[in-house]
Amino acid sequence: xxxxxxxxxxxxxxxxxxxxxxxxxxxxxxxxxxxxxxxxxxxxxxxxxxxxxxxxxxxxxxxxxxxxxxxxxxxxxxxxxxxxxxxxxxxxxxxxxxxxxxxxxxxxxxxxxxxxxxxxxxxxxxxxxxxxxxxxxxxxxxxxxxxxxxxxxxxxxxxxxxxxxxxxxxxxxxxxxxxxxxxxxxxxxxxxxxxxxxxxxxxxxxxxxxxxxxxxxxxxxxxxxxxxxxxxxxxxxxxxxxxxxxxxxxxxxxxxxxxxxxxxxx
Ligand SMILES: [Mg+2]
Numbered sequence: 001x002x003x004x005x006x007x008x009x010x011x012x013x014x015x016x017x018x019x020x021x022x023x024x025x026x027x028x029x030x031x032x033x034x035x036x037x038x039x040x041x042x043x044x045x046x047x048x049x050x051x052x053x054x055x056x057x058x059x060x061x062x063x064x065x066x067x068x069x070x071x072x073x074x075x076x077x078x079x080x081x082x083x084x085x086x087x088x089x090x091x092x093x094x095x096x097x098x099x100x101x102x103x104x105x106x107x108x109x110x111x112x113x114x115x116x117x118x119x120x121x122x123x124x125x126x127x128x129x130x131x132x133x134x135x136x137x138x139x140x141x142x143x144x145x146x147x148x149x150x151x152x153x154x155x156x157x158x159x160x161x162x163x164x165x166x167x168x169x170x171x172x173x174x175x176x177x178x179x180x181x182x183x184x185x186x187x188x189x190x191x192x193x194x195x196x197x198x199x200x201x202x203x204x205x206x207x208x209x210x211x212x213x214x215x216x217x218x219x220x221x222x223x224x225x226x227x228x229x230x231x232x233x234x235x236x237x238x239x240x241x242x243x244x245x246x247x248x249x250x251x252x253x254x255x256x257x258x259x260x261x262x263x264x265x266x
Contacts, residue, residue, distance in 0.1 A: 016090065017222035024204040025223075025231065026238055030185040031112055032176065032202065033105075034192030035123035035130050035146075037211040039137070041100040044129045045079060051093045054082045072124065072169040076147070080160065083149075087155035089129055099133050102210055104228030109137045111232060118183075119143060122175045122190075122200075124166050145175045172200040190229075193217060206231070212258040 018211055036043040039134050049058035058079045065075035110177075112119050120143045127146045134144045148161040160167060165174040172190070180188055190202035198205050207214075207221025210228065218224050225231065 014222075021204045021206065021223040023236060024187055025206065025234055028117060028187045028204070029191045030120070030179065030183070030188040031119050032120045032122050032179070032188065032190045034172075034190070034194060034208075035121050035125050035133065036198045037192060037193040038197075039102060039105050039121065039206050040133060041102055041211050043153060044099065044125045045083075047097055048085060048090075048093055048129075049079065049083050052083045052085065052089065057082055060154060072171065073167055076124070076160065076167070080149075080157065084157045085149060086157055087151045087221075090149070094129065094132065101133070101136065102228065104232065106137065108228045108232055109139065113138060113234075120145065120175075120179065121144075122166065122172050124171065124196075126160075144266060172196055176200050176202050219229060 013262075033039050036045075046055065046059065046062075049055045061075065061079050061082070064070065065072075065078075070078075109119055119139050121130060121134055121139060122145045127144065127148050130144055130146045131141055134141055144234060145164075145166055147164050147167050147238055150158040150160060152158045162168075165171050165178065176188060176190065186203065188202050189204045189206060190197050190200050191206045191208055192198070192212055193208050193212055195214065198207065198217055198221060205221055205223075207217040207224040208228075209218060209224060209226050
């Protein structure tokens with residue numbers, strides 16, 4: 001019975017996918033967030049590289065790694081060897097460059113916590129930078145999955161912990177698999193800007209383009225949002241799927257965004 005249906009099959013398929021993920025969002029039992037360019041405005045490793053005066057070099061490696069010839073671990077190792085984040089410089093960096101939270105994230109996470117929905121941060125970034133963000137958002141540090149920088153006794157850089165699940169390609173998927181197995185989550189949602197977030201095999205994925213728009217994610221995410229207020233509104237207007245408007249939010253603020261045809265750095 002196709003009478004009355006307008007539009008082609010693919011757009012119908014897309015709207016069906018979006019409807020399913022919106023329903024999953026309303027009934028989620030666990031929400032995982034990427035950090036760089038999602039919970040936080042910037043990419044921390046890029047900012048750290050600039051702080052260490054090796055911004056362009058690190059950027060060149062990131063671009064090379066994105067060609068697909070280098071594992072995440074190798075790319076991380078190569079960039080950190082250039083950055084040489086000593087304990088002292090890292091402390092200065094954290095003082096001079098506190099992470100900037102994306103508009104709406106505090107309200108969104110408060111709302112999830114009010115509803116007793118567990119929230120996790122899953123990132124290829126570092127505990128030393130992400131843990132203060134988690135504290136700010138009242139997320140327990142046990143819910144943070146990130147990489148751990150290692151230091152020698154004199155504070156000089158000594159590598160990173162390769163036992164962390166997030167320290168190699170496919171790491172975010174490993175964390176999600178681990179969480180689902182451990183806590184038996186059935187409707188786990190991953191929210192992030194990057195292809196690695198989309199490919200992490202969550203029960204549902206929401207693409208986030210509030211800070212940077214990744215072409216691959218925008219084109220393939222079942223639901224792509226530009227503001228966390230859309231997710232808040234979805235909860236608050238929780239009536240029927242069809243009655244939800246994405247554009248009527250008086251508080252919705254769309255900042256200037258970066259645009260990228262490339263996948264993310266971490
Ligand atoms: Mg990201």
